[in-house]
Amino acid sequence: MNDRLQQLALFVRVVESGSFSKAAREFGLSQPSVSRAMAALERRLTVKLLVRTTRQVSATDAGEALLARARDALLAIDDAESAARGADRLSGVLRVALPPGYGAWRIVPLLPAFFARHPLLKIDLMMSDRYENLIAEGADLALRIGDLPDSSFVARKLESARRLFIAAPSYLARRGAPASLADLARHDLIGGPADPGDETWVGRRNGRIERQAVSPRIYSRSAAGVVACAVAGLGVASASSWMCADALASGEVVEILTDYALDLVPAYVVFPAGRRPSQRARAFSDYLEQALAAIGEEKGSSADLEKPASRSSRSLPPHPLRNA
The missing domain is CATH 1.10.10.10 (Winged helix-like DNA-binding domain superfamily/Winged helix DNA-binding domain)
Structure with missing residues (x-):
């Protein structure tokens, strides 16, 4: 230069x-x-x-x-x-801001195939549960979890996952399993990034919406912390299928209150406002959309994941949102 x-x-x-x-x-x-x-x-x-x-x-x-x-x-x-090098020869550094949990569980496993397409490209994974100013931090794009309030930031929805209630077998053996949302009032609860300042958990059962006032005994600002607390037997947690899949598969936690349906957790790719996305950022966003769509197709009609939506305009919040 x-x-x-x-x-x-x-x-x-x-x-x-x-x-x-x-x-x-x-x-x-x-x-x-x-x-x-x-x-x-x-x-x-x-x-x-x-x-x-x-x-x-x-x-x-x-x-x-x-x-x-x-x-x-x-x-x-x-x-x-x-353009001179060709679409398959992107180079330079792509800076991606993303939550650690979603990044580790969903995005990192997709990187080998992306690197195979673009062997000259480098990626800086700016993993943090805090939502920084993307432009100030130099990010080319961000992956955000949860509903995005309106703003000037443009986003594309990638996919959605189920949210479910989980607890460790050791905790359930000690305290018993809740049979209804109201039973949570008698249990130790684990709050997470989806719940800051929110003292009500909501679920749908038999077509009816139920609400339960909660006061978590322990609160974690990271998704990984929520799962770790549940695995340790500290109480009942609400988690997306992304963040608790491994713990469920290993039996460290089990799903409870399975007759309740909770809101889906969406994931978005977000571009900083005020500048056109680079070709690197556009290529990575397109790749993620395609790769996650393929995963959704492999799962077929699985209730755990919703297939990525078509491109949509949403926005980056000026304050922290939920992390899955």
């Missing part, structure tokens, strides 16, 4: 991340090197582009004008190079 292109690329990431040090880490440079590059860019354009405070770096009006055009120019160059 020549100096002018690198300056523009650094400028974009400095503004998006609000930090010289973050941009430096992403490009493998020192912070002083990034500062010098930004100073050189301002001298070349004879205009002030950045405003620094003790907390962050932001763009001036001139910087904002440059930002949109620089993004488009860099993406156009990237797409042009990808």
Whole structure:
């Protein structure tokens, strides 16, 4: 990358991340090197582009004008190079933000086939149960679990899974198995990312909706933590079939209250607002849609998974949502 292109690329990431040090880490440079590059860019354009405070770096009006055009120019160059190489020779780094549980259970097993198609591509799996600002963190796309409130972020639904009640055999032997949602009032409960601030669990039985006020004895901010607590015999949990499939298969937990139907848990691929997705991001999204659809077809009419929906516009929430 020549100096002018690198300056523009650094400028974009400095503004998006609000930090010289973050941009430096992403490009493998020192912070002083990034500062010098930004100073050189301002001298070349004879205009002030950045405003620094003790907390962050932001763009001036001139910087904002440059930002949109620089993004488009860099993406156009990237797409042009990808087109020249061919669709099967994508290169560079694809940064994907995703929840650890869903990533480990559903996405990582699909990566070998994707790498076989694109041997020059690298992937940075930004696994976190926290929902970060995708642009600030430099993500090309994100995988999100749960219903997405309206916003300017565009998303495509990939698939849905059943949510079910689970508990360890040791816990059930000690406390007995609940026969109804109301029985949960007498049990230890495990809350998870789907339940922050929600003190009511809802299920449908015999065509009727039932609600039960709950007060979890233990709460985990991660899906893996919910399953681990259930396996340890700490109580009854509500979990998606994605996150508890292995524990169910091994017998570490069993499904209970099986006559209740709970809301499906959807999974979406989400693109950052304000910029066109790169060819790498589009290729990965298309691949996931196809691969997950194939899994759904193999399962046939299984109640555990719903086949991926056709492309739909939804949005990324400004705050944490549920993780499966």
